[in-house]
Amino acid sequence: MSCKSPLILGIESSCDETAAAVITGDRQILSHRLAGQEREHAPYGGVVPEIAARAHVEAVMPLVEAALADAKLTLADLDAIAATAGPGLIGGVMVGLVTAKALAHAANKPLIAVNHLEGHALSPRLTDPDLEFPYLLLLVSGGHCQLLSVDGVGRYRRLATTIDDAAGEAFDKTAKLLGLGFPGGPAVERAAAEGEPKAVPLPRPLFGSPEPHFSFAGLKSAVLRARDAGTHRPQDIAASFQAAVVDCLIDRTRRAIERAPEATALVVAGGVAANTAIRAALAALAGDNGLRFVAPPLWLCTDNAAMIGWAGAERFALGLTDGLDVAARPRWPLDPAAETVRGAGVKA
Numbered sequence: 001m002s003c004k005s006p007l008i009l010g011i012e013s014s015c016d017e018t019a020a021a022v023i024t025g026d027r028q029i030l031s032h033r034l035a036g037q038e039r040e041h042a043p044y045g046g047v048v049p050e051i052a053a054r055a056h057v058e059a060v061m062p063l064v065e066a067a068l069a070d071a072k073l074t075l076a077d078l079d080a081i082a083a084t085a086g087p088g089l090i091g092g093v094m095v096g097l098v099t100a101k102a103l104a105h106a107a108n109k110p111l112i113a114v115n116h117l118e119g120h121a122l123s124p125r126l127t128d129p130d131l132e133f134p135y136l137l138l139l140v141s142g143g144h145c146q147l148l149s150v151d152g153v154g155r156y157r158r159l160a161t162t163i164d165d166a167a168g169e170a171f172d173k174t175a176k177l178l179g180l181g182f183p184g185g186p187a188v189e190r191a192a193a194e195g196e197p198k199a200v201p202l203p204r205p206l207f208g209s210p211e212p213h214f215s216f217a218g219l220k221s222a223v224l225r226a227r228d229a230g231t232h233r234p235q236d237i238a239a240s241f242q243a244a245v246v247d248c249l250i251d252r253t254r255r256a257i258e259r260a261p262e263a264t265a266l267v268v269a270g271g272v273a274a275n276t277a278i279r280a281a282l283a284a285l286a287g288d289n290g291l292r293f294v295a296p297p298l299w300l301c302t303d304n305a306a307m308i309g310w311a312g313a314e315r316f317a318l319g320l321t322d323g324l325d326v327a328a329r330p331r332w333p334l335d336p337a338a339e340t341v342r343g344a345g346v347k348a
Helices: 038-044 049-070 090-107 116-127 167-178 184-192 217-229 234-259 276-288 305-317
Strands: 007-012 017-024 029-036 080-086 111-115 135-140 145-152 155-161 265-269 292-294
Touching: 007 049, 007 090, 007 305, 017 049, 017 305, 029 049, 029 305, 038 049, 049 090, 080 090, 080 116, 080 305, 090 111, 111 116, 111 305, 116 135, 116 145, 116 265, 116 305, 135 234, 145 234, 155 234, 167 184, 167 217, 167 234, 184 234, 184 276, 217 234, 234 276, 265 276, 276 292
Parallel strands: 007 080, 080 111, 135 265, 265 292
Antiparallel strands: 007 017, 017 029, 135 145, 145 155
């Protein structure tokens, strides 16, 4: 198959979803295949790294073959192969990256090692060709909660991070505490739709503080106390928890907007960006500050290979490829020069 636009195979395996996709440099998603692991991890109420790694081993090559078949392509037709090289659960990251290395070596194609966070950061540009740099990004997922100025491909300035837990982690913990099921984010959102958001008085950590950092550990503890009190319905706790998270995210993002006057758009990405209450509140905040609001389609918010392929395409267009000796990384900050913050900010 001939195509003027580069053809990129993307592979994602950083947590509990294995995915493969074929993306073009002009924003066409030719194919996307994904295998989740909800059934494997549901008995434990969270992701078990060893189980996840084994599932990636079983799923990755069939998904790659299916993605190529869906796109009516062979390895020889590709221009490059991109794979998540971190951050994430190291066992899973290694499965996807080693697979990509083997394919790149066998087909004599360039390899592109993609930062999973950069995949999220650039994903809005896959579906919105009008989104130009710089923009303010709220990257909110199971393991990360950051505000960044996205100044270009590979150019990120971190404005804020979590000092303890990420918002997505708080959602998962709340779902487990309330017995709502796995995965936690969608389970809490469903329960919250049936609850009263003002029923349970919950804290808003760091609300109003001058620096736009996040904290959710205290909120998780408050949810535990509310559950143990036995006086509130799980739906009301879920709704009150979600409202507290929304308030914190909006307050912190408002602070970051003040520090990024050059931004023309407010962008949200990451798995928690699929939450409709959070998206609606951020859209209102953007409008109040004269900014465009951009969010990827819901399926592009959670982990997927299309965003990895697109980040690969953006890097490939700039001549940014990697050798076969590139290493998998469990931690990989987008802004290595960012100052360390108190608490567990190293997560970012």
